[in-house]
Amino acid sequence: MSCLTPLLRSPSRSSLLPAELAQIHLNISQNLLREAQLLAQVDAIEAECQQAELEHRSILQEINSNLTDETISKFDTPISTISTIQVPSPLIPPLPSPMAPPLSSRGPVMIPVGESKELSPSASSLLRSLWAKIGYEGSAFSGMQVEISKELSRADFARFERQMLLIAAEDRTFKTLMSEREIAKNAIQSAQKGVEKIVLAKDKEVQKSKALNEELERLDQERISAFRYAKNAEEQAAIANLTAKAATAVAVSAVNSHPNTPRLSSYHNPNLTSSSWASPSASYAHSSSLASRSPYPNHSNIPSSSSYNTGVESGWSLDDEQKLIAKMKERKKEKMISEERRALNERMYSRLELEKLGANLPSVSRNPSPSSNQQYHHDHPPTPKKVDWNNPLIGSSSTTAKRY
Known part of the structure; x- marks a missing residue:
């Protein structure tokens, strides 16, 4: 005893x-x-x-x-x-x-x-x-x-x-x-x-440790997915920026190649470089100038006085263009609001999970930061390229309307 x-x-x-x-x-x-x-x-x-x-x-x-x-x-x-x-x-x-x-x-x-x-x-x-x-x-x-x-x-x-x-x-x-x-x-x-x-206490501790490990793995996967999402968003933003700059450069080169139009520079015109939409008159003039241009280089590119009337007779007016621009702005705004709400909900959920487990994980920002490539293109804008008028997609009015 x-x-x-x-x-x-x-x-x-x-x-x-x-x-x-x-x-x-x-x-x-x-x-x-x-x-x-x-x-x-x-x-x-x-x-x-x-x-x-x-x-x-x-x-x-x-x-x-x-x-x-x-x-x-x-x-x-x-x-x-x-x-x-x-x-x-x-x-x-x-x-x-x-x-x-x-x-x-x-x-x-x-x-x-x-x-x-x-x-x-x-x-x-x-x-x-x-x-x-x-x-x-x-x-x-x-x-x-x-x-x-x-x-x-x-x-x-x-x-x-x-x-x-x-x-x-x-x-x-x-x-x-x-x-x-x-x-x-x-x-x-x-x-x-x-x-x-x-033995029972040890079994409970083992089960608790397993649950904590699973929770940590899940949070790690969420962190990785959030990081990948932010990376993809950053890449998509960079690609979209490059695409917009390329399209602006093509449009400026097309306008400058016209003999009777004033020379435009995409680096001094805020309507072409900024992400906001241009004025209805400018956009209409740009679309009409593109529509009146022939896809073939041997044809004459002299603008006629009937180009504006042709646009009006085809059913496209300034009011329709303004409505389209307003609708696109509203859709873009709604999309941005929904993205911000979703990102805010995800941040709140991840913060609650982190507070529950007492871990200090680094918070991942959903907003894409400008990358080095994007900063380089911003500091060094691309030079305007020569337009290939043999391409049938450049001079067609339907393709231009679909782009804008």
Whole structure:
């Protein structure tokens, strides 16, 4: 039990290490071995008790075989007053008793007797039966007393006392072993419960760590996807900027190649370089100039006075162009608002997740930042290229309307 005392007194069992668990199992096995040894000792003591009982029975059988079944014939003589009774020396020398010295060393036995008394018939019959069963002889109380003194002088009180002490010791040993067994059983049960609690706590910790790992992996994937989304948006913005600049350069070169139109520069005209839309009159003039141009270089490109009327007769007016521009601006504005809302929702969700897990992950911006390539093109605008008028897509009015 001394090896289980630190385990039972430990305040927190959830902080035990595998070495301590192994020590607990070793202590449990040692207690089981000790219990088995105690049970073996109990079995040996029980065997000794049975052997002592058999010896006792054999002694009783021997005593009964030595006794006679003679009955007493006379019990009519009344008991007289006796001052002293001399005890004769026994034929067999008595064994020394630890309780008291032998009767021969004490002298005559003094038996105080009062007035003469006669026994009742029931008492007389009971004494007759007892004396007959024991085998004593004598017709008076004095004879019986003499026989009793003889038996007492022959009795081995030391052996009897040893047997009684042995029985008491066996009883105490058995009770002690039973109490130790109960204590060991309770300690083993408490240790097993503690081990089960430790195993359950470890399982819960493992499950919690798995859940946290999965959550971290999910957040890492979201961070990577957000980074990729921002990168793609940045690339798309750069491509769109390059495309717009190229289209502006092509349009400027086309306007400048016309002989009767003033020279335009895309680097000084804010309507061509900025991302905002041009005025309706400028856009209409640009579209009409492109529509009046022939796709073939041998044809004359002199603008006629009927070009404006041709645009009006075809069903395209300034009001329609303004409506189209307003609709496109509204769509662009709605798209930007929806993108900003979605980015804001994603940021709020990621921030809540980060606050929940207590991690300080770097926040990824959804707004694309200008790249080095885009900055280079902004600082070094492209030179206007020569327009290939052999391409049928340049001079057609339908293609120009679809572009803008």
